[in-house]
Amino acid sequence: MRVSREKFAENREKILSVAGVLFRENGFDGVGVADIMKAAGLTHGGFYGHFNSKDDLALEVSRKLIDRVEERWKEHIAESPERPLQALLDHYIHWRTVDDPGGSCVFATLIQEVSRSRGAVREVFSDGLSVLVDTLADIVPGESEEERRANAATTLSSMMGAVILARAVEDRALAEQFLVTMRRQLDPGTRT
Numbered sequence: 001m002r003v004s005r006e007k008f009a010e011n012r013e014k015i016l017s018v019a020g021v022l023f024r025e026n027g028f029d030g031v032g033v034a035d036i037m038k039a040a041g042l043t044h045g046g047f048y049g050h051f052n053s054k055d056d057l058a059l060e061v062s063r064k065l066i067d068r069v070e071e072r073w074k075e076h077i078a079e080s081p082e083r084p085l086q087a088l089l090d091h092y093i094h095w096r097t098v099d100d101p102g103g104s105c106v107f108a109t110l111i112q113e114v115s116r117s118r119g120a121v122r123e124v125f126s127d128g129l130s131v132l133v134d135t136l137a138d139i140v141p142g143e144s145e146e147e148r149r150a151n152a153a154t155t156l157s158s159m160m161g162a163v164i165l166a167r168a169v170e171d172r173a174l175a176e177q178f179l180v181t182m183r184r185q186l187d188p189g190t191r192t
Contacts, residue, residue, distance in 0.1 A: 012050045015038050019061045024109040025102040028121075057062045059120050065106035067129035073135055084139040085155075086187050092159050093183045098166045098175065106165045107132075133154055157180050 018040040023032040033054050034044045051057045073088060080087035097104045107129065114125045133152045140155055143147030162182035166175035 008049075009047070011040070011042060013055070015042065015047070015050055016064055017059055018104075019057055020065050021102040023058065023061055024065075024104070024106060027110065027113045028054075033057075055121075059124065062106065062110075062121050062124045066124060069105055069107065070128065070131055070135070073132065077135070077139060085136075088136075088139070089159070089183060093162055093179050093186075095179070098164050098179070101167065105160070105163065107169070108160050111160070111164075116140050117119070129156070155186055158186055 015036065019031075021035045022039060023037055025031075025131045033047050036057070037044045037047050047057075051060070072091070076091045077084040092105070097108065101109045107125070111125065114122055133149065133156055135149045136152035136155050137145070140148055141152040142151050159182070162178045165178045169175050169178075
């Protein structure tokens with residue numbers, strides 16, 4: 001039975017959305033095509049009408065999720081023009097980012113897996129990280145462009161590192177220490 005173009009597009013978006021959550025929760029290798037399609041409420045065989053391979057899906061999902069991170073960061077910055085860095089830190093260094101890997105930052109969930117890979121997905125992640133450094137360079141302190149870029153790279157590393165470490169430990173107090181300490185280092189005015 002053939003589906004309409006609208007239904008086909010809707011199914012494709014559903015696959016991308018479900019795969020985005022499952023990849024962030026389980027990693028690219030931790031979930032199969034059959035699992036993704038089942039979670040999307042679709043048949044396994046229908047996958048290949050949308051994508052040539054799981055690698056193609058991973059690439060498209062990565063692009064989509066990275067674009068969404070960039071959009072969210074820019075939204076938070078635009079909503080608080082008087083304190084853009086603090087707004088971004090409030091958004092990112094937070095328990096919701098730690099506790100919801102399937103719904104949060106693709107970098108903090110998949111970066112280790114991507115670091116062991118080669119090819120297009122790694123390139124997409126690299127480009128995305130570069131955009132985030134550029135975004136931060138516009139809002140972090142620094143006397144020169146070079147100093148702001150260095151501060152941006154440090155800020156990005158610290159933000160993501162705090163979340164990754166907080167996720168890695170069972171001890172909630174230690175996890176909170178990673179978040180609070182890094183938040184204070186990046187924004188000394190914080191009372192968290």
